[in-house]
Amino acid sequence: MALLFRWLMRLAAGLIALVVASVALIYYLAGQSLPDYDQTVDVQGLSAPVEIVRDNANVPHIFGANDPDTYFGLGYAHAQDRLWQMTIFRRTVQGRLSEVFGERTVRIDRLLRRLDLYRLAQQSVSVQTDYTQAALQAYSAGVNARLAEINEEALGRGAPEMFLFNAPVAPWQPADSIAIIKLMSLQLSGHLEEEVLRARTSLMLNDSKKLIDILPDTPGTGIAALPEYAMIFPEAPRFAQSIPMPSDPLSPFPARGLAGASNAWTAAPSRSASGGTLLANDPHLGFNAPTTWYLARLELSKGGVIGASIPGLPAILTGRSDRLGWGVTSSYADDQDLFIERLNPENPEEYLTPDGYKTFETRPAIIEIKDARPITLTLRWTENGPVLPGSHYSLSTITPPGHLVALGWSALSPKDTTLSAALDLMQSKSVREAIAIGEGFISPSLNLSLADKTDIGMKLVGAVPRRDARHQSKGRLPSQGWRIANRWQGRAPYAANPQFVSPRGGLLGNTNNKLIERPFPNHVSYIWGDSQRIQRWQRLMQSRQVHTRDSFIEAQLDPVSSTARSLLPLIGADLWFTGEAAPEGTPARQRQIALALLADWNGEMNEHLPEPLIYAAWIRALQQRLVADELGPLAEEFKHVEPLFIERVYRNVDGAASWCNVRHSAAEETCTEMARLALDDALIWISERYGTALESLRWGDAHQATHDHLTLGKVPVLRYFVNIRQSTSGGDNTLQRGRTSGEDPFPFQNVHGAGYRGVYDFADPNSSVFISSTGQSGHFLSRYYDDLAQLWRRGEYIPMSLDTNLARAAAVGITTLTPKN
Known part of the structure; x- marks a missing residue:
């Protein structure tokens, strides 16, 4: 027995030693790719x-003898800290993820190849300005210098992920940077999905008036009625099952409601306590680790520029110089249209045009797949754009027999000068000069918020399609591609894009809200990203005569939901303080406790409070009950609460209260009954996940920011080291926006928000503050x-100054790049 025990002990010790040695080896190999920030490197x-x-937050301050050398340094720094992220961005837009990840990413690659963004980026290189072409060449050389250093010095393949995935890194090319801008456009575009959903919903609803309830127009005047989709295409399938888009973390196709957002506001000297202009910006993207943003100077x-870049791009996309600050928000301009193309019944290789049938433009494409046979695609384009298969975006559910769907999109330009405009913007000296430069932006379409020393302004930049006033659906539904009136007529004049300069009130802001009301086709968009946050912004801005950097920070971090304040009195009007006393532990008692908590709540979506969770669960359950009966399986597409829909129902706007009645039941349900049933649903859901002690709930337990690693975030054990999870305040409709996932089993996870925040005061530019949501390095x-x-979670910031002495005084390392002989 003693002998057996000794051998078991030896075996256990051996296994422990083996595990320790394996961990040590993995740590050693992974650690080899950690960059040395304090060295001299000879480069070509x-x-x-x-x-x-590099200052004490690891923000690189890059000093070159000329601009190309400075861009070289940025490329080198990006590759030092974010090489894996850059290669994933590039592979994604190239449609080459499956070479590394196998069959799991084939659907992603298929659609990216059909969009052909990388080829369009290659064609766009030649139309850049001479300055931009020199910057692209220098930036690429900087990235490649780091790759050469990794190869020559055996620096752990450049990133620990390289050991887990066989992903050879090709030299960086100028087209790669332009392609990443097009990838951004894809992540910020959502009109395609909205057109499909509107068409499907139109086909599903028996009462066409209800379409305005569930997909309401942003408040305003002058929006004309639209035809039902079945009137345009009577042969379209009415009850086809949806085909979801890839849900892989690597997918760049945003879910509905997650196609970009952001906040930006400016104050003129007359509204600034310091006497200088103020600018605050927090662009919103999907969360991941590392964050998309990379701080740099x-x-x-x-002159110097400082702010946030995106690895792969030689530009500060939001930031400031000593003369000008600029911020970006999603404009929601309608830059996408779906065209239903009629096939020639005699020849499926032809489609109908205004001039008769025409042959598709075709090109083969091969997708290499790890551990599987390659796939050959035939890419097809019509005069309106690339043909998309019915298996994407649930297009098969709205496509009549004998037809195909093509996409018109501003990002599909082979003459995309967006990067040149971005580099020129960094060197602008004034608001008006920056606005003039904005004409070069093609895609993505953005609202550009600007502040110079004395003035403020905002301009919508990006190519807005020019549409015919006779367009069948006004760009809101897929339309007949062979009709001239439905086709684009080039780009609308840049001067027609909304513009605001030197406002009398001294304040400008955008929360993706509706900018302007103009009749079609000069409308800009029918779909806007916000109808709620703007109300809180107006209140905060007008509550002060003058603003400061700190009041702008306070607004960025404001967690109060105007939506909760307005909806709760509506849905609970007949429930507050009513009902008989109920015994402890009964559903009725839980309902009374919940209503009592909400009655005293001010709408603050604070991570430490229970009320936000009760409210969010209630309103979500209520919308599910309202739409499930009418929409059936299509109700699953409405994952996020639409406040305007709830308000229309509970105010009974144009008879919208009929949504409360369940058509398939004999009784006639009231909206009060539906509110009570939904509250019970919510409390049961909460009790199953967080317990029955309602007073002890924490919103932050459900509303965790999910900065997950795109490729390692689901690997057992390793995910605990690479994912960053944080309890957060805010919600879908607060200025401190934390967009929830809407996906079971964790529908309130915070998946989309401000990965970067910056606030600049031009009375003292060096007091400007910045923050990103993870860190500078992509190496875990x-x-x-x-x-x-x-x-970031606590709402704190770091200073980022253009003062060279301050950067050097707090340096954690200085890398000197010297030319090789």
């Missing part, structure tokens, strides 16, 4: 030495992988 492609001074020939063993995450 420079004309003179470049210094990369570039010292250019016309780096101390800079998540060092900014807790600051």
Whole structure:
């Protein structure tokens, strides 16, 4: 027995030693790719030495003898910290993920190949300005210099992910950077999905008036009635099963409601306590680790610029110089249309045009797949754009027999000068100069918020399609591609894009709200990203005569939901303080406790409070009950609460209260009954997940920010090291926006929000503050992988100054790049 025990002990010790040795080996190999920030490196492609001074937040301050050398330094710094992220961005837009990840990403690659974004990016290189082409060449050389260093010095393949996935890294090319801009456009575009959903909903509802309830127009005047989709295409299938888009974390196709958002506001000197202009910006994207944003400072020939870049792009996309600040928000301009193309019944290789049948433009494409046979696609284009298969975006559910669907989209331009405009913007000296430069932006379409030393402005930039006033559906539904009136007529004049400069009130802002009301076809959009946050912004801005940097920060971090304040009195009007006393532990008693808590609540979506969770669960359950009967399986597409829909129902606007009645039951249900039943649903759901002690609930337990690693985030054990989860305040409709997933079993996870925040005061530009939601490094063993995450969660910021001495005084390392002989 003693002998057996000794051998078991030896075996256990051996296994422990083996595990420790394996962990040590993995740590050693992964650690080899941690960059050394304090060294001198000889590189090819420079004309003179470049210094990369990293401050105590690991923000690189890059000093070159000329602009190309500075862009070289940015490329090198991006590759030091975010090489894996850059290669994933590039593979995604190229449609080459399956070479690394196998069959799980084939659907993603199929659609990216059909959109052909990378080829369009290659064609766009030649139309860039000479300055931009030089910047692209220098930036690419900087990335490739880091790749050469990794290969020559055996630096752990450049990133720990490279050991887990066989992903050879090709040299960086100028087209790669332009392609990443097009990938951004894809992530920020949502009109395609809205057109499909509107068509499907139109086909499903028996009463066409209800379409306005469930897909309401943003408040305003002048929106004309639309035809039912069945009137345009009577042969369209009415009850086809939807085909969901890929849900893989690597998918760049945003779910409905997650196609971009953001906040930006500016104050003129007359509304600023310091006497200088103010600008605040927090662009919203899907959360991941590392975040999409990368903080950097570039010292250019016309002065320094500092702010947020995206790895792969040689530009500060939101930030400031010493003369100008700029911020971006999604404009929601309608830059996508779906065209139903009629096939020639005698020849399926032809489609109908205004001039008769025409042959598709075709090209083969091969998708290589890891551990599987390659797939050959035939890419087809019509005069309206690329043909999309019915298996994507549930297009088969709205496509009549004998037809196909093509996509018109501004991002499909082979002459995309967006990057040139972005580089020119960094060197602008004034609001008006920046607005003039904005004409070069093609896609994505953005609202550009601007502040110089004395003035403020906002301009919608990006190509807005010019449509015929006789368009069948006004761009809101898929339309007949062979009709001239439905086709695009080029780009609308840039001067027609909404513009606001030097407002009399001294304040400008955008929360993706409706900018302007103009009749079609000058309308800009019928779909806007916000009808709620703007109300809270107006209240906060007008509550002060003058503003400060701190009041702008307060607005960025404001967690109060005007939506909750307006909806709760409506849906609970007949429930507050009513009903008989109920015994402890009964559903009726739980309902009374919940209503009592909500009655005293001010709408603050604070992570430490129970009321936000009760409210969110109640309103979600209520919408599910209202739409399930009318929409059937299609109700699953409405994952997020639409406040305007709830308000229309409970105010009975144009008879919208009929949604409360269940058509398939004999009784006639009232809206009060539906509210009570939904509250019971919510309380049961809460009790099953968080317990029955309602006073002890925490919104932050359900509303966790999910900064998950795109490729390692689901790997057992490893996910606990690479994912960053944080309890957060805010919600779908607060200025501190934390968009919830809407997906079971964790519908309130915070998946989309401000990955970057910046506030600039031009009375003292060096007092400007910035923050990103994770850290600068993409290497999970780096101390800079998540060092900014807790600051971000707590609403804190870091200073980022253009003062060279301050950067050097707090430097954690200085990398000197010197030209090789």
